[in-house]
Amino acid sequence: MIGLTAVFIGAALALNIYVGGARFNAEQFVPNIVVLGITRELGPVLAGLMLAGRVSAGIAAEIGTMRVTEQIDAMSTLSTDPFRFLIAPRVLAAVLTLPVLVLGADIIGVMGGYLVATGSLGFNGVVYLRNTFEFVESQDVILGLVKAAVFGFIIAVMGAYQGYNSSGGALGVGRAATNAVVGAIVLILAVNYLITAFFVE
Amino acid sequence: MRRWARTSNLSASRKKLRGRFVLDGVDLDIPAGRSLVLIGGSGQGKSVTLKCTLGLMQPDAGQVLVDGEDITALKRSEREAAMRKFGMLFQGGALFDSLTVWENIAFRLIYADGVSRNEARERRDRNHEARAPRA
Structure with a gap:
């Protein structure tokens, strides 16, 4: 799913940059700006938003169901810390896996731009890839991966928080899932700006 | 008869009920070896009393003494140890549906x-x- 999103975004980005660049004879910068936009911004943000919809809601629903069916209380009475058993593994998994997904999304997104640029914009494939790899710096990729890890943390914590504090039966679980998705999306976008501003400075 | 658990002036409010006190000054002696039954209508605080007694819920005020130890004053890890003295059968079973x-x-x-x-x-x-x- 993230791969599909990335390939289409990379393709659309290449088209838009080509159109914009043509206005001041800068069409040749398509590969440079595509790789910069994908690795620094669109790869992590889009992957984060997609996973906020899937994973954050899923975690909130799972933990929320356990809350309203008293499974979390039962866990406490059995001397098992719900945080260690339910929340910590999910947070750790999200923090570790999202950067891997974003790395894949970066590659697929760049390839989306490559396909459009070579297929319909008349770019030479070898030149496009050489410009891409010569322009991108390791800090661009690292910035994207740092963002991804932070977004993974936000997604899992928001889902777990909303689920853990849910109440009111099935209605409450649904509300928790909705709140988790909305909260995670807003936080991802806000934190994305802060991380970018921090790295730029 | 040896007293096993005792609540003293226990009071708890739940936010969902707009700050209304569900329990207000509950004094309850639970002697060892005896059965005690709490009966009341829905929303009268039976579950809240149980959860406060077990340490699942923290009362706003009051003490819960189990074997002479106030479990409301315990740290999380100490409260977990105190919970080992209890067994609870939940209303809906509370089985872990992700486990066999x-x-x-x-x-x-x-x-x-x-x-x-x-x-x-x-x-x-x-x-x-x-x-x-x-x-």
């Missing part, structure tokens, strides 16, 4: 006591053999 039946039964052994799954299985088999009716 035997994992539900062996939950405390595996996840709280750190017994390996193989060891827990062996104990299950030993108990099963010991309790199986003889032909």
Whole structure:
């Protein structure tokens, strides 16, 4: 799913940059700006938003169901810390896996731009890839991966928080899932700006 | 008769009820070896009383003494140890639906006591053999 999103975004980005660049004879910068936009911004943000919809809601629903069916209380009475058993593994998994997904999304997104640029914009494939790899710096990729890890943390914590504090039966679980998705999306976008501003400075 | 658990001036409010006190100054003696039944209508605070007594919910004020120890003043880890003195059967069963039946039964052994799954299985088999009716 993230791969599909990335390939289409990379393709659309290449088209838009080509159109914009043509206005001041800068069409040749398509590969440079595509790789910069994908690795620094669109790869992590889009992957984060997609996973906020899937994973954050899923975690909130799972933990929320356990809350309203008293499974979390039962866990406490059995001397098992719900945080260690339910929340910590999910947070750790999200923090570790999202950067891997974003790395894949970066590659697929760049390839989306490559396909459009070579297929319909008349770019030479070898030149496009050489410009891409010569322009991108390791800090661009690292910035994207740092963002991804932070977004993974936000997604899992928001889902777990909303689920853990849910109440009111099935209605409450649904509300928790909705709140988790909305909260995670807003936080991802806000934190994305802060991380970018921090790295730029 | 030895007193096992005692609540003193227990009061708890729940935010969902707009700050209305569900429990207000509840004094309850639970003697060892005796059964105590709480009866009341829906929303009268039976579950809140139980959860406060077990340490699942923190009262706004008051004490809960279990074997003379105030569990409301305990840290989280100490409260977990105090909970080992209780067993609770939840209204809806509260079975862990992501686990198998035997994992539900062996939950405390595996996840709280750190017994390996193989060891827990062996104990299950030993108990099963010991309790199986003889032909």
